[in-house]
Amino acid sequence: MDRYEKVIELAKRRGFLWNSFEIYGGTAGFYDYGPLGSTLKRRIEQIWRETYVIREGYMEIEAPTIGIEEVFIASGHVGGFSDPLCECKSCGEAFRADHLVDKIVACADGLGTKELDRVIKENSISCPECEGELGETYEFNLMFKTNVGPGSGRQGYMRPETAQGMFVDFLRLARFYRDKLPFGATQIGKSYRNEISPRQGVIRLREFTQAEAEIFIDPNNKKHPNFHRFADNVLNLYSEQAQERGTAEQMRLGEAVEKGIIAHEFLAYQIGLTNYFLQRIGIAADKLRFRQHKKDEMAHYAIDCWDAEIETERFAWVEVVGIADRTDYDLKAHAAVSKTELSIYKEYSEPRMVTRFVVKPNMGKLGPLFKGKAKDVAEALKALSQEDLEQDSITVMVDDEALTVPNDIVEFAEETVKISGENIIPHVIEPSYGIDRIFYSTMEHAFAEEKVAGKDDSEDESRIVMRLRKEVAPVQVAILPLLTREELIKPSRSIEASIRQKGLLVSYDDSGTIGRRYRRNDEIGTPYSVTIDYNTLEDNTVTIRDRDSMKQVRAPVEGIADLLYELIYMEKDFKSAGKAL
RNA sequence: GCGCUGAUGGUCUAGUGGCUAUGACUGAGGCCUUCCAAGCCUUAAACCCGGGUUCGAAUCCCGGUCGGCGCACCA
Structure with missing residues (x-):
């Protein structure tokens, strides 16, 4: 069994991942997240929200998972995704x-x-x-087709990415953010692609979860005010040149920007942020790299694109995040198809005085004279130069017809006007996460088998332990009465209730010996176990056991929920949690 | 979608044209038990689906589904 098989076997057995529709024989490309898997996934998504929504301020929206045809004509999926x-x-x-x-x-x-x-x-x-x-x-199109409404209805598609929701809502978002760049919006949700041959577990699914941010920035200013936060981070960068050499290189993000390896600061900041997020949920730093798209694999409109790749045992380097500067491509495409201007008014730092020649046809006179052609005549007049307009009689061509316009019907002047800004089409920086792939990688990187000393002189035993980060673990605290006795069960239940009250994820288990229960919890990655014994009844203290070190401390029941909260979320040192045993 | 290959309780697995399908682990209930998968008793649970060959198919054949690998496709 390789590591993939071991992880998938455990995931199946303990309720992380199940094949969908199993009793009907299953269907390729679909997976169910079981109770623990669903919780772990939500924890990962929640940290993503903390990173992008709370910390960066890119508010989350929720657009439909079914899109109408126009959206995907504009996005290129109708033509190009097949x-x-x-x-x-x-x-x-x-x-x-x-x-x-x-x-x-x-x-x-x-x-x-x-x-x-x-x-x-x-x-x-x-x-x-x-x-x-x-x-x-x-034509084989990778989008799932559906109909909106009864009968032939209107052609609809299941969205193949969440991104379009943010583009379509651009004007509403711009107004929400009070028309100031940069701003961004995010979406976490399902996307659908009718893959020809889905394989490799949750690595390629037909229905999958994406977390995407679309950040709209000023095309003339791609600096990031907080770049210093990540400038000194050293990352494994696998740039286009590095790929020619065949080895990634360790480099400061600041240096990569200075040397022009990463196109600009804003993109580099997003790479730094992705690195921060992936490590925070437990991806091993040495199994993480950022690979630059080569010129020929990058979409033609993109300026620069980097994929975060995670190393797994069976699948080698798996792409889990794409971070791209998509320029104004998407907004322009939707503007063209929807015939709606998708731009934002940007005020100059100082208004500019501009002198220009202005033609003002008198529509009140043009109308009665030219009737239905008046509008075209006016347009034609506007295109004329001062010299033309100074003639005694003015001739314009409308629909191959020469029309003579009396010169008193049109005024013109050179005007100096104040222009205080202009409409610009923002560029889009897009970090796009494949949550299912990240979920699997998190499990694989957390998975460990280790030898532990057996009891007395017996042989060493092996222990499976999921070293999940405490924040993401689907069960954070296990409550274990040492023995299945009524007098221990009662206080155990009340301790359980107090910890639940604190909002921690708790499981209660009184079946089997204590050792068995510790191992059960190691396998699903429960960071702390609280054991209630007869001393608890005397001095009101309990044992807290640490998953990774298997060490134990004795701590009072009073305040136990707060203590566990600090251990899990505030990096409180385990040794300081109580008296060592 | 093509080729190769596999499919037996929750998990891992034995097995073969023929009694009631093997075992381990796990699960549940109980006894025992004062901290790392201990012991004892009881118990639950499986031959992927459909067709064919045969007196008889989990076993052989065909088709499908699902998994793995390669190709193709894809990010």
């Missing part, structure tokens, strides 16, 4: 039709399925594998 496939009639192998003809025609990826079929037929292209005849080309 591939033209054709299958061999004899061996059944599927091929990208555009790849088959790209040596024959110049712009193969721009052709439709019918054109591709024509090119294939005309050039009598056969199956590259078996020379067999190729079938008709069809």
